[in-house]
Amino acid sequence: MRNLIGLFFLSVALAACTSAPRNEVLSYTDFPRTLELKGRTLPLDTALFRYPFRIRVQGDRAVVLDLHGEDCFCHAFSYPAFCPLSSFGRRGEAPGEQLSAENVRWSGDGLWILDSNKSELIRFGCALSGDSLSRQESVNLDKDILRALDFVAMDDSTFIIPDYSGDSRFCLVNRQGSLLHKLGGIPSSNEDALKNARPALAQAWRSFIDYNSRNGVLAAVTQFGEVLEIYHLKDSTRTVYIGPHGEPEFKISQGYGIPTSIMGFSDVQVTDSAIYAVFHGRSFKEMAQNARQGIHVDGGQYIYVFSLKGEPLCSYVLDHFVNGISVDEQQGIILATDVNKDEPVIEYRPLHRLFR
Structure with a gap:
């Protein structure tokens, strides 16, 4: 019953976020503080990875998602020592195996993995040891x-999944995989695309999401362009912040939305006090020029920090190019994954006062 009541209020809150009086579309041009961070490479004593994309920490365990894992998609380590524990999420087409792994999320004592190619969510539980x-x-x-x-677990009975049909912004899905509701809308100013090319628009607006159940904040950041959306589910408001690079730009080719502007964000985490997002900020033209010169660098060199209301707080400039992050505000640590390195886990320790 408690979960049903929670789902009801979430539905009301997200539905209310679509009403004009409760929406705000704002912009930011810069951050009040910019700090350079030097990272420490953690020796993992392993050559498991091909494309370490995400890192998730809970308690004394850390899991790294390898987007292109050869045998397994996920690798578990002790934390903070980072001693290898096990590999799981076996790649393959047989029953019990996975075709892909888009993201991983701790939820309670278990870990969920999204296999987009099989269109399923898989829960892994910890062994007695x-x-x-x-x-x-x-x-x-x-x-x-x-x-x-992408997905987040709202609670033990409901998932939130971005909607790429163009009809809405999110799908609410129950524990059995059934679609409960489609909620919200793409906050684009492109009226022609909203009217005539919603699926292509939704592809261009592909976003990475995170949700914090303690403060009720759902955040979405666009993979292309520079847009942050914040849904406050406890007070039924939505705020959209558009950065200097603007909305995702795209052209339509054979019904698909092809991005034409920049690589934007690649990960986001909502903590108890702030929103952290990895930002790339490189144009496709620049990346093509680098490729012709034999320069192949993947990832973003910035971590943007916003308040829970979306106000810019700080921009971290990193000495590595990273894709995924895991933020521990209590310890003042940010772990990041660098796909360009053989030892891909980097530890950053920002000034502790920014976490307080």
Whole structure:
């Protein structure tokens, strides 16, 4: 009953976020503070990775998601020592194996993995020894959910998944994979695309999301362009912040939205006191020029920090190019994944007062 009541209020809150009086569209041009950070490479004593994309920490365990894992998509380590524990999420087409892994999320004592190619969510639970994770259940997603590319667990009975049909912004999905509601709208000023090319617009507005159940903040950052959306589910408001690079720009080719502006954000985390997002900021033209010169660098060199209301607080300039982050405000630590390095986990320790 408690979960049903929670779902009801979430539905009301997200539905209210679409009403004009409760929406705010704001812009930012800069950050009041810019700090350079020097990272420490953590020796993992392993050559497991091909494309370490995400890192998630809970308690004394850390899991790194390898987007292009050869045998397994996920690797568990002790934390903070980072001693290898086990590999799981075996790659393959057989039952119990995965075709892809888009993201991983801790939820309670388990870890969920999204396999977009099989359109399912898989839960792994910890063994009695605590050193390994084993597959415990899988959830087949509703056929009306168009290629799920990210997810968050709202609670133990509901998932939030971005909607790429163009009809809305998010899908609410129950533990059985059934679509409950489609909520919100793409906050684009492109009226022609909203009217005539919603699927292409949704592809251009692909976003990475995170949700913090303690403060009720759902954040979405665009992979292209520079847009941050914040949904405050406790007071039913939505704020959209547009940065200097603007909305995602795109052209339509054979019905698909092809981005034409910049690589934007690649990860976001909502903590108890702030929103942290990895930002790239390189144009496709610049990346093409670098490729012709034999320069191949993947990732963003910035971590942007916003208040829970979306106000810019600080820009960190990194000495590595990273894709994923895990923020521990209590310890004043940011862990990041650098796909360009053989030892891909980097530890940053920003000035502690920014976490207070």
